Amino acid sequence: MVLVTPFDSLKELAAAHYPWLPVRHLLRHRMETAHTLRRLHVPAAVITADNDTVVPAARSAPVREAAKDLRADFRIKNVGHNDIYNALDFTAALVNSVAAVSDD
Numbered sequence: 086m087v088l089v090t091p092f093d094s095l096k097e098l099a100a101a102h103y104p105w106l107p108v109r110h111l112l113r114h115r116m117e118t119a120h121t122l123r124r125l126h127v128p129a130a131v132i133t134a135d136n137d138t139v140v141p142a143a144r145s146a147p148v149r150e151a152a153k154d155l156r157a158d159f160r161i162k163n164v165g166h167n168d169i170y171n172a173l174d175f176t177a178a179l180v181n182s183v184a185a186v187s188d189d
Contacts (some may be wrong), residue, residue, distance in 0.1 A: 130182035
């Protein structure tokens with residue numbers, strides 16, 4: 086499993102962006118990535134953007150911690166959430182991540 090700019094929980098991400106709203110209670114689909122990943126026994130890789138303001142590092146860190154078999158962890162420097170795919174380092178990170186989770 087290769088996760089690009091992942092967040093731990095949509096409710097926690099929304100609460101970080103909108104702390105004055107009761108978003109934790111309003112969301113129907115919470116997308117608990119870290120919780121789900123804790124239950125899986127699969128090789129994982131995480132790729133994040135160093136300047137991500139959409140999914141800040143505090144929301145990606147729990148995903149890394151939840152992975153039982155984290156085989157690759159790349160932080161692409163000088164890019165944000167929406168421009169990570171255009172970064173030259175992204176292609177190498179993706180290729181290396183796929184190779185890392187495919188090796189057994």
